[in-house]
Amino acid sequence: xxxxxxxxxxxxxxxxxxxxxxxxxxxxxxxxxxxxxxxxxxxxxxxxxxxxxxxxxxxxxxxxxxxxxxxxxxxxxxxxxxxxxxxxxxxxxxxxxxxxxxxxxxxxxxxxxxxxxxxxxxxxxxxxxxxxxxxxxxxxxxxxxxxxxxxxxxxxx
Amino acid sequence: xxxxxxxxxxxxxxxxxxxxxxxxxxxxxxxxxxxxxxxxxxxxxxxxxxxxxxxxxxxxxxxxxxxxxxxxxxxxxxxxxxxxxxxxxxxxxxxxxxxxxxxxxxxxxxxxxxxxxxxxxxxxxxxxxxxxxxxxxxxxxxxxxxxxxxxxxxxxxxxxxxxxxxxxxxxxxxxxxxxxxxxxxxxxxxxxxxxxxxxxxxxxxxxxxxxxxxxxxxxxxxxxxxxxxxxxxxxxxxxxxxxxxxxxxxxxxxxxxxxxxxxxxxxxxxxxxxxxxxxxxxxxxxxxxxxxxxxxxxxxxxxxxxxxxxxxxxxxxxxxxxxxxxxxxxxxxxxxxxxxxxxxx
Numbered sequence: 001x002x003x004x005x006x007x008x009x010x011x012x013x014x015x016x017x018x019x020x021x022x023x024x025x026x027x028x029x030x031x032x033x034x035x036x037x038x039x040x041x042x043x044x045x046x047x048x049x050x051x052x053x054x055x056x057x058x059x060x061x062x063x064x065x066x067x068x069x070x071x072x073x074x075x076x077x078x079x080x081x082x083x084x085x086x087x088x089x090x091x092x093x094x095x096x097x098x099x100x101x102x103x104x105x106x107x108x109x110x111x112x113x114x115x116x117x118x119x120x121x122x123x124x125x126x127x128x129x130x131x132x133x134x135x136x137x138x139x140x141x142x143x144x145x146x147x148x149x150x151x152x153x154x155x156x157x
Numbered sequence: 158x159x160x161x162x163x164x165x166x167x168x169x170x171x172x173x174x175x176x177x178x179x180x181x182x183x184x185x186x187x188x189x190x191x192x193x194x195x196x197x198x199x200x201x202x203x204x205x206x207x208x209x210x211x212x213x214x215x216x217x218x219x220x221x222x223x224x225x226x227x228x229x230x231x232x233x234x235x236x237x238x239x240x241x242x243x244x245x246x247x248x249x250x251x252x253x254x255x256x257x258x259x260x261x262x263x264x265x266x267x268x269x270x271x272x273x274x275x276x277x278x279x280x281x282x283x284x285x286x287x288x289x290x291x292x293x294x295x296x297x298x299x300x301x302x303x304x305x306x307x308x309x310x311x312x313x314x315x316x317x318x319x320x321x322x323x324x325x326x327x328x329x330x331x332x333x334x335x336x337x338x339x340x341x342x343x344x345x346x347x348x349x350x351x352x353x354x355x356x357x358x359x360x361x362x363x364x365x366x367x368x369x370x371x372x373x374x375x376x377x378x379x380x381x382x383x384x385x386x387x388x389x390x391x392x393x394x395x396x397x398x399x400x401x402x403x404x405x406x407x408x409x410x411x412x413x414x415x416x417x418x419x420x421x422x423x424x425x426x427x428x429x430x431x432x433x434x435x436x437x438x439x440x441x442x443x444x445x446x447x448x449x450x451x452x453x454x455x456x457x458x459x460x461x462x463x464x465x466x467x468x469x470x471x472x473x474x475x476x477x478x479x480x481x482x483x484x485x486x487x488x489x490x491x492x493x494x495x496x497x498x499x500x501x502x
Contacts, residue, residue, distance in 0.1 A: 014391075021388035021427075025259075032232060032242065040241035 063091030064123065065151045072099070073146025077139025079103035084116075084143040088151050093123055096144055104136050112136035119144055196440060203437045206484050207268065210491045211277065214269040218498045219344040222270045223337055225251045226380045230323045237324035250501040255387060257494060262393040263384050264490045266374055267432035269498075272340065273374050276366040283367035292368065300369060305416050308376045309428060316379035336362045336373075370414040374430060385427030395419045395435055398443045412438035419444050433487070446486075 012019060065088045074083045080103020087094040096116040101109055112130045115137055119125060125145050129137035214221070228251030235242045242248070254265055266273055287293040300308075322328040332338065333352045336359035342351045365372035374381055397409060397419040410418050412434040417426065419435045436444040 017426075018388045018391055021386060024386070025388055035236065036242035039235070039239060042239070043241050 058090060058092050063088075063093075065091045065093070065148060067151045069151070071147040071150040073143045073148070073150065074100075075139050075142030075146060077101065077104050078109075078135035082136070082139035082143050084140060084147055086144055086147040086151070093120055093148075096120055098140065098143075101136075101139075104139070109136045112140055115140050124148075200437050202484060203433065203487075206487055207432070210268045210487065211274040213491070214495070214498075215271050215274045217495070218269070218502060219271040220341060221250070221254075221265075221498050221502065222272055222380060223341055224502055225254045228252070229380070229383065230319065230328060233320045233323035234326065234328070237326050246501065250498070253497045253501055255383075257497060258384050258387050258389065260390055260393065261490050261493075262389045262431040263381075263427075263429060264431045265494060266378075266381060266384060266430040268487070268491060269494050270374070271344070272337075272378065273371065273430070275340070275363075276371050276373055279363050279366040280370050286367065302416050305369075305375075309415070311376050312378055312382040315377055316382040319379050334358060371430065375415045375428065381430075387427065389427070393431075393446060395429065395431075395433070395444055395446055397435075397439075398445070401441055402443055403440065406440065408438045408440065409435035409444050 068088050068090065070085060070087050072083060072085050074081050076082075081100065082098065082104065083100035085097050085099050087096075096119050098113060098116065104112075115127065115130060118127045119141075125141045125148070127141070129141070224247055228245070228247040228249075231245060231247055232242055258265060284293065287297075291297060292299075319328065322331060334354040336355060339351055339355035339359040342348050342355075362373050362377070365376070369376075410416065413419075414432060414434065415428045415430060417428050436442075436446075
C-alpha cells in the first residue's frame with residue numbers, strides 16, 4: 001500500500017496545469033460576479049436618487065397631460081388588437097399596463113412589453129421600438145397614444 | 158487479458174527462433190491484413206462522422222461562435238461603462254459553452270464551430286493546390302513547429318485587443334472590418350451594409366486557411382484563446398500510451414492540425430481542439446482519452462518486466478481507457494452541445 005499523501009501529491013503535480021487553470025478560472029468568475037453585484041447595487045442606488053429627484057420635481061409643477069385619471073386605448077398589433085391602460089396623475093404618466101394582447105406571439109410580446117417602462121420614463125410615446133418585435137411595439141405605442149389623446153381631449157372617463 | 162495471454166505463451170514453452178514464436182512475438186500486429194482493414198475502416202468512419210457533425214452544426218447553428226463571443230464582448234463593454242452585468246441570452250450561451258469545454262475539452266472548436274468547419278472545408282478544397290505547390294505529400298515543407306507554436310500566441314493578443322476596445326467603448330466603430338461580420342452576412346444571406354474591408358479580411362483569412370489547417374482557429378481566434386485558458390478535466394484529454402509505439406512513428410503529431418503531441422504536458426497547454434485526428438491516425442490505437450493511470454500502474458510495470466523476461470513484445474496492460482473517437486462518444490458530445498445551443502440561442 002502506497003502512502004496516500006504521496007499518491008495525492010503525485011496526482012496534484014501531474015495535473016498541476018489543470019488545478020492552476022481551475023483556480024484562475026474560479027478567480028475570474030468570482031471577480032466578474034463580484035463586480036456585477038457591486039455595479040447592480042450602484043445602478044439601483046442611482047435609479048433611486050433619480051426617481052426621488054423626478055418625484056420632487058413633479059410635486060412642484062403640473063405635467064403635459066391635461067386630465068388626470070385612467071384611460072384606455074387600443075391599436076392594431078401583430079396578430080390582433082393591443083389594449084393599454086394609462087394612468088395620469090398630476091399631468092404625468094404614472095403607469096402604463098397592457099390589458100389585452102390576445103393576438104400577439106408571446107415570446108415577441110415579452111420583448112416589447114418592456115416599452116411600458118420606457119414610456120413612463122420618457123413621459124411620451126416618442127421612443128424607439130424594440131428591435132425584433134416591431135409590430136407588437138407599434139401596437140403598444142399606438143394604443144398608449146390613443147389613451148393619451150383621450151386625456152388631452154378632456155377625459156371621457 | 159494480456160496477462161493470461163502471456164502465461165499461455167510461456168506455458169506452451171515454444172522454442173525461440175522458430176516461425177511459430179516469431180508469429181507469437183509479433184502478435185501486436187497479428188493478422189496484419191485484418192488490422193490494416195480495421196484501421197482504415199475506423200478512420201473512414203470517423204472522418205465521415207466528423208464531417209456530418211460539422212455540417213450539421215454549420216447548418217443549424219452557424220452563429221453559435223459569434224453569439225457566445227458576444228457574451229465576452231458584452232462583459233467587457235459593461236466593465237468599461239461601469240454598468241451591471243446581467244445574464245443575457247449571449248452570456249448564458251457563453252457560460253454553457255465554457256462549462257461544456259471544461260468537461261469535454263474543446264469539442265466545440267473541433268466539431269461545432271462554423272469558422273472551424275469553414276477552415277476545414279477550405280483546407281480540403283485547396284488540397285490539389287497544395288499538392289501542385291509541393292506543400293503536401295512526401296517531403297513537403299511544413300511550417301516549422303516552433304514557428305507554428307509561436308504564431309499560436311497571436312490569438313491572445315487578438316483577445317486582449319478586442320477586450321481593450323470593448324472596455325474603451327470603441328469596438329462598435331471598428332468591428333465592421335472583422336472577418337466575422339462578412340461571414341455572418343453570408344450565412345444570413347444579407348450582404349447589405351457590410352464594409353468591403355470585412356470581405357478583404359475574410360478573404361485573407363481564407364487564404365491562410367487554404368495553406369495551414371485550422372489557420373484561424375489556432376492563430377487568430379479570440380474565443381479559442383479563452384478556451385485554451387480553461388481547465389479541461391484530465392480525463393477528457395487525449396493521451397498517448399507510448400509503450401507499444403513503433404519507433405519513428407510520428408503519425409499522431411503529423412496528423413494534428415495544431416501540431417501538439419498527445420503527451421500530458423502538451424495537451425494541458427489548452428491548444429488541443431479535440432478533433433481526434435491523432436487517435437484516428439494511430440496505427441496501434443495507442444492514443445485514447447482518459448487512461449485512468451495511477452490505478453494499475455504497479456501491476457503494469459510488473460507485467461512489463463515479466464514480459465521483457467519472456468522476450469515477447471506485448472503491450473503492457475494499463476488502466477481502463479475510453480477511446481476518444483468512438484462514434485458513439487462523439488455523437489453523445491454533439492447531442493449535448495446541440496441541445497445547449499438549441500436551448501440558449
